[in-house]
Each structure stands twice: as structure tokens, then as C-alpha cells.
Amino acid sequence: MRIIFFIFAFFVSSFLFSQNTSVKFGLLKYSGGGDWYANPTSLPNLIEFCNKELQSNIFLDYMTVEPSSTEIFEYPFVHMTGHGNVIFSSNDVENLRNYLMAGGFLHIDDNYGLDVYARREMKKVFPDKEFVEIPFNHPIYHQKYDFQNGLPKIHEHDNKAPQGFGIFIENRLVCFYSYECDLGDGWEDADVHGDSNQIRLDALKMGANIISYVFEN
Numbered sequence: 001m002r003i004i005f006f007i008f009a010f011f012v013s014s015f016l017f018s019q020n021t022s023v024k025f026g027l028l029k030y031s032g033g034g035d036w037y038a039n040p041t042s043l044p045n046l047i048e049f050c051n052k053e054l055q056s057n058i059f060l061d062y063m064t065v066e067p068s069s070t071e072i073f074e075y076p077f078v079h080m081t082g083h084g085n086v087i088f089s090s091n092d093v094e095n096l097r098n099y100l101m102a103g104g105f106l107h108i109d110d111n112y113g114l115d116v117y118a119r120r121e122m123k124k125v126f127p128d129k130e131f132v133e134i135p136f137n138h139p140i141y142h143q144k145y146d147f148q149n150g151l152p153k154i155h156e157h158d159n160k161a162p163q164g165f166g167i168f169i170e171n172r173l174v175c176f177y178s179y180e181c182d183l184g185d186g187w188e189d190a191d192v193h194g195d196s197n198q199i200r201l202d203a204l205k206m207g208a209n210i211i212s213y214v215f216e217n
Helices: 002-015 042-053 070-074 090-101 115-125 183-187 197-216
Strands: 025-028 063-065 077-082 105-110 163-169 172-179
Touching: 025 042, 025 070, 042 183, 042 197, 063 070, 070 090, 090 105, 090 115, 090 163, 090 172, 105 115, 115 172, 183 197
Parallel strands: 025 063, 025 077, 077 105, 105 172
Antiparallel strands: 163 172
């Protein structure tokens, strides 16, 4: 598995900024009835922003991928969102665990209502791991853009401060969970939620930080 990780990491770092080859991102299509397809314009907008501001070369169209599919290994970054129930099968659990241990990265963005299900299902993936809160001085908040207070607040849900949580394997962050923040809403087209330009820019900058962190660590 360690050999696979190094091969995967080398592939990702080599091709993110290549002028000839585009890295592809995945959107996780999970079972359980939750709306995994929420925020359809968010990833395209984030990718476009990263390609412009980070000079990355990410394929503009994201790919839908199921957690049990071997195709997930083609995508160094996979995004998961929604409002409702999530169920990972035993095959989902094993494959997703192997993907993350091999160098893949999962970003879970709570679109409000996902929290209890995301935590429950990720506990199946890593029974011996817990989500730990990411401190404000962590590099993920200080890549190209500096977020001294951690995640920006994009949409109000329960009058709580936004929090970033993570799962680590041997000190490597493999899953970043944005909670009470709703980054994905901020990445969407301006007319979808009517957010201000500044709020959308903050969301995109934080998204770019996540992408930058994934490919530099």
C-alpha cells in the first residue's frame, strides 16, 4: 500500500500543473437516498477558479464516481456533498478505505443535514479513527490564501461557527470535512443562492486552498 501511495502521489504532483495532461476530479455518488448531486455548478466553478488562480490544469468536467468503483483511483480529489442519508456498503467501505490509504483525498462538505450520516459512514471506513478538528494554524488554511480564523462562513444553518474536521493516516490528512460552512453553495453560480461577490470569492479561495494542499502534500 505504501508503494501505491508514492506512485499515486508522484502521478498527482507531476500532472496537476502539466500543460499537456489534465487531472480529473470526482463527485461521490453514494447510496442511501441523500442528494449527492446537490450543487451541480459548484465543482466546475471551483475548477475554473483553480485553473486561473493556481495555474493548475484540471479537467473542467468532473466525473461522477461510486465509492465501490475502481475508477475512483483515477481521481486524486473526490468531493462529497448533500443534505440527507448516506449508506456505504461493505464494498464501498473497503474500496474507499483503500483509495484513501493509497493517496486519494476526500472532501466532505455538509450542505446541511449530512453530518450524522457522514460521521456514521466514515466510522465504517476507519473504525479506529475519529474526526479531529483542524486547528487554525494548519497549512490547509494558509496555502495561497490566508484564513486566520479557519473556514469562512458561507451560509447560516444553526447559528454555529464553521468548523473543519479531518481524518489522518500516519499524519497525512486524507479526509477534510467542512461543517456549518457550506463551501459548495459558495462555489455555485451567482444566481443560484444570491450570495455576494465577496462571499463567493471567500468560498472559492478556501476551495483553492484545499486543492492546493491536496497536491502539495
